Amino acid sequence: xxxxxxxxxxxxxxxxxxxxxxxxxxxxxxxxxxxxxxxxxxxxxxxxxxxxxxxxxxxxxxxxxxxxxxxxxxxxxxxxxxxxxxxxxxxxxxxxxxxxxxxxxxxxxxxxxx
Numbered sequence: 694x695x696x697x698x699x700x701x702x703x704x705x706x707x708x709x710x711x712x713x714x715x716x717x718x719x720x721x722x723x724x725x726x727x728x729x730x731x732x733x734x735x736x737x738x739x740x741x742x743x744x745x746x747x748x749x750x751x752x753x754x755x756x757x758x759x760x761x762x763x764x765x766x767x768x769x770x771x772x773x774x775x776x777x778x779x780x781x782x783x784x785x786x787x788x789x790x791x792x793x794x795x796x797x798x799x800x801x802x803x804x805x806x807x
Contacts (some may be wrong), residue, residue, distance in 0.1 A: 735771035
């Protein structure tokens with residue numbers, strides 16, 4: 694069986710989120726399909742002071758039903774989701790977390806697992 698690597702940038706988007714104390718932050722992220730059928734979600738650091746972690750949410754239904762799959766301590770800026778199934782479309786959003794609370798969901802990115 695041949696092994697090959699597929700690295701495909703599917704989508705990049707710019708999104709805004711607001712903390713409870715009305716501080717605005719912009720998170721830019723994308724999704725790549727990496728080797729071994731993993732969806733790799735990455736984002737730029739939030740400019741908001743005091744961000745302690747980022748949460749990654751996933752669903753198989755566009756725009757709804759997001760479930761938190763991981764919370765990552767800042768300054769981590771990517772996550773490889775290996776719990777994916779070939780032929781399935783996944784939708785991801787990211788939030789930034791600070792002592793003031795959790796931001797709103799970022800814009801959604803989409804990845805189809807080959």
